[in-house]
Amino acid sequence: MISQSESVIAVLKAARRVWAVSAVHGEVDRLRAIHNQLEQHFTPGDRLVYLGNYLGYGPRIIETVDELLLLRRAMLARFNLFDGD
Incomplete structure (x- = not known):
């Protein structure tokens, strides 16, 4: 049995x-289209969760993985977002 932690x-x-x-x-x-929308509406305090099936x-496939990593870098490069956000 898996414990709660x-x-x-x-x-x-x-x-x-x-x-x-x-x-x-x-x-x-399709992922890029979603990311483009997210970049326009994502604000400090928001969270982004990928639920799997990348x-x-x-x-x-390779371009998809690159796109996933590029969005993270782009978000962290924004002046008002921090790693803790």
Whole structure:
């Protein structure tokens, strides 16, 4: 049996809003479209959670992983967002 502490992956402290993205399946163009919208609306205190299925059966797996990493870098480079946000 899994204890409660073992079942917790992350705690989203003081989240203003939680944005959830799931079932990407290597569809990098769709992921970029979501990221473009997020960049326009994401503010300090918001949280972004990817729920899995990044790769799946999509045609452009490597580009999808690159896009996931690029958004993190872009968000951290914003003057008003911090790693603790």
